[in-house]
Amino acid sequence: MPNVLIKPSGELIELPRNSVLTLLEEVKETIIPFGCRAGACGACLIEVLEGIQNLTEANCIEREFLTTLGYPEECYRLACECRLQGDITIQPVGS
Numbered sequence: 219m220p221n222v223l224i225k226p227s228g229e230l231i232e233l234p235r236n237s238v239l240t241l242l243e244e245v246k247e248t249i250i251p252f253g254c255r256a257g258a259c260g261a262c263l264i265e266v267l268e269g270i271q272n273l274t275e276a277n278c279i280e281r282e283f284l285t286t287l288g289y290p291e292e293c294y295r296l297a298c299e300c301r302l303q304g305d306i307t308i309q310p311v312g313s
């Protein structure tokens with residue numbers, strides 16, 4: 219199963235392949251401040267420090283949202299819109 223390393227805390231969480239990252243909330247409530255869970259509020263914005271290729275690709279609506287917020291899709295994602303395909307290292311933008 220892929221690992222999610224959370225910075226700056228250093229917590230390492232194992233999730234099943236193809237999990238939606240909202241599953242992190244069930245493992246540990248406070249890691250990412252999920253809001254709408256539908257790609258509309260931006261509360262779950264994360265910086266992907268390593269392994270962005272191990273997340274499913276952003277759809278056009280997420281890309282447009284990230285662009286509007288001024289965050290490049292090459293290293294930022296909305297966690298509620300991602301499915302995990304391999305190991306990643308992330309940092310919630312709000313932390």
Ligand code: FES
Pocket residue numbers: 251252253254255256257258259260261262263296297298299
């Ligand atoms: S929780 Fe609202 S955009 Fe992800």
